[in-house]
Amino acid sequence: xxxxxxxxxxxxxxxxxxxxxxxxxxxxxxxxxxxxxxxxxxxxxxxxxxxxxxxxxxxxxxxxxxxxxxxxxxxxxxxxxxxxxxxxxxxxxxxxxxxxxxxxxxxxxxxxxxxxxxxxxxxxxxxxxxxxxxxxxxxxxxxxxxxxxxxxxxxxxxxxxxxxxxxxxxxxxxxxxxxxxxxxxxxxxxxxxxxxxxxxxxxxxxxxxxxxxxxxxxxxxxxxxxxxxxxxxxxxxxxxxxxxxxxxxxxxxxxxxxxxxxxxxxxxxxxxxxxxxxxxxxxxxxxxxxxxxxxxxxxxxxxxxxxxxxxxxxxxxxxxxxxxxxxxxxxxxxxxxxxxxxxxxxxxxxxxxxxxxxxxxxxxxxxxxxxxxxxxxxxxxxxxx
Ligand SMILES: [Fe+2]
Ligand SMILES: [Fe+2]
Numbered sequence: 001x002x003x004x005x006x007x008x009x010x011x012x013x014x015x016x017x018x019x020x021x022x023x024x025x026x027x028x029x030x031x032x033x034x035x036x037x038x039x040x041x042x043x044x045x046x047x048x049x050x051x052x053x054x055x056x057x058x059x060x061x062x063x064x065x066x067x068x069x070x071x072x073x074x075x076x077x078x079x080x081x082x083x084x085x086x087x088x089x090x091x092x093x094x095x096x097x098x099x100x101x102x103x104x105x106x107x108x109x110x111x112x113x114x115x116x117x118x119x120x121x122x123x124x125x126x127x128x129x130x131x132x133x134x135x136x137x138x139x140x141x142x143x144x145x146x147x148x149x150x151x152x153x154x155x156x157x158x159x160x161x162x163x164x165x166x167x168x169x170x171x172x173x174x175x176x177x178x179x180x181x182x183x184x185x186x187x188x189x190x191x192x193x194x195x196x197x198x199x200x201x202x203x204x205x206x207x208x209x210x211x212x213x214x215x216x217x218x219x220x221x222x223x224x225x226x227x228x229x230x231x232x233x234x235x236x237x238x239x240x241x242x243x244x245x246x247x248x249x250x251x252x253x254x255x256x257x258x259x260x261x262x263x264x265x266x267x268x269x270x271x272x273x274x275x276x277x278x279x280x281x282x283x284x285x286x287x288x289x290x291x292x293x294x295x296x297x298x299x300x301x302x303x304x305x306x307x308x309x310x311x312x313x314x315x316x317x318x319x320x321x322x323x324x325x326x327x328x329x330x331x332x333x334x335x336x337x338x339x340x341x342x343x344x345x346x347x348x349x350x351x352x353x354x355x356x357x358x359x360x361x362x363x364x365x366x367x368x369x370x371x372x373x374x375x376x377x378x379x380x381x382x383x384x385x
Contacts, residue, residue: 001122003029004047005115008040008066009055009082021108029119037061037069044074050126051078051118053102067097076131078118078319082106099319101148114321121318121327129307130315137278141216143320146171150209164205165196168212177215178208181239206260214238214267217274227283230290234273237357242266243367244353251371252344261325262349269330269350272313276301294354298334310334341372352380359383 007018015033022031032047034040037058043049052070056063067079080100102114118125149167153159169175175196182199183192193199200208218235220228245266249259276282285304289297301308314331318324329346337351344352360366370376 001126003050003115003119003122003125004032005029005051005053006032006034006040006043006047006049007053008034008037008058008063010035010058011055014055022112025108025112027112027116029115037063037066040066041069041073044070044077049074049077050122051080051115053080053082056081056083064097071097075135076126078125080114099142100321117321117324118318120324121314121331124311124315124318124327124331127307127311127315129305130311133276133279133305133307133312134315136281137275141219141275141316144174144212144216146174147209147212150205150212154205161200161205162197164208165200168200168208169196174212174215177218178211181211184239204260207263210242210260210264210267213264214271217271223277224283226287227277230283230287231274231277233290234270236362238267238270240357240362240367241269241350241353243364244356244370245349247368247370248344248349248352248372251369254344258346262346262353265326265329265346265350266353268313268317268326269333269354270309270313271316272309272311272330275312275316276305276309281305294358295334308334341377344372355383356380 007015009015009018012035015035018031019033032043032049034043037054038061040052040054044052052067054063054066058066061069063081063083067081070077070079078099079097080102081098082102082104100114102111124130146168150164153164153167168178178196178199179193182189182203189202191198193202218231220231223231242263243266245262246259249262250256254262276286282305286297286301289300292300298308298310310331310333314327317330318327325346329350332347333350333354337347339348339351356370
């Protein structure tokens with residue numbers, strides 16, 4: 001399906017630059033342009049728009065008011081803001097209204113890259129069952145502000161791990177959460193890590209980045225004891241899958257980049273469950289199935305809700321702008337995967353780790369040393385039955 005994109009900016013020159021910017025590229029999306037929020041809302045009544053890219057500072061109705069309106073009238077539309085970092089932006093972040101920020105000025109290539117990656121997952125982004133379910137949840141997690149700041153910091157030529165640690169430390173709740181995870185048995189760090197700088201130095205920036213992203217899904221507020229237990233179980237399982245995935249990649253001599261990506265995918269693969277948990281109907285129906293096997297659980301979700309955590313999780317991460325390998329791997333993690341043991345893909349790594357995590361104990365040493373040999377393959381085939 002082709003995506004329909006609406007650009008809203010009060011400056012005619014900027015709209016013109018968008019109009020001409022895309023001409024040299026052969027694109028399979030449709031564009032619409034509005035020079036005020038009012039005109040934008042008008043177009044929305046006539047066209048089935050999928051993505052809105054809006055300026056922030058506009059006369060009459062400003063970008064924030066406009067996007068809040070879009071959110072309440074058309075909750076399924078992806079809302080992207082064009083802006084620089086400012087205090088104003090901070091206010092927007094706290095309103096939970098923006099899915100992605102694109103900083104101004106942006107090049108045609110950057111913008112196209114971003115939109116094309118959304119186009120690639122357009123079937124997911126326009127999936128009626130996913131949208132229907134998400135519209136019943138009033139608070140969807142948004143990309144943590146801190147994650148974006150880390151990304152900006154990482155683009156600098158003189159990246160400093162200490163600077164990154166300091167950015168995270170400003171958020172006390174997040175810092176406490178990360179330290180708690182880092183000190184859990186999973187990381188088997190020989191010392192008690194009391195501050196973020198040490199944590200970043202021990203685990204590396206990619207693991208910390210993954211933890212920052214994942215932590216936005218771990219919110220206990222409003223949960224019953226039973227739901228809290230479920231959330232904790234998902235969290236533990238996800239950490240274990242992340243560790244196993246990363247060990248599998250490392251011990252198969254895959255690059256560090258692939259191992260880091262495998263870690264991120266492992267950590268996030270079941271986050272759809274945590275978003276779904278905020279729908280009370282979900283816990284009423286699903287918590288009783290906590291102990292059935294992974295694929296049957298996914299199927300039960302589909303039976304009840306016509307969608308499942310693999311769709312919901314992939315959708316949220318797609319809207320956040322995570323790369324397509326991550327999104328698609330998570331989307332398909334309960335589909336039949338044929339594993340080529342000599343040529344592991346992220347999809348097969350996740351499948352192996354997901355099933356292995358349910359069948360081995362939490363011994364970090366064992367997990368670190370997991371490697372693929374005949375013995376492991378035989379055991380895995382037994383587990384998968
Ligand atoms: Fe899953
Ligand atoms: Fe899982």
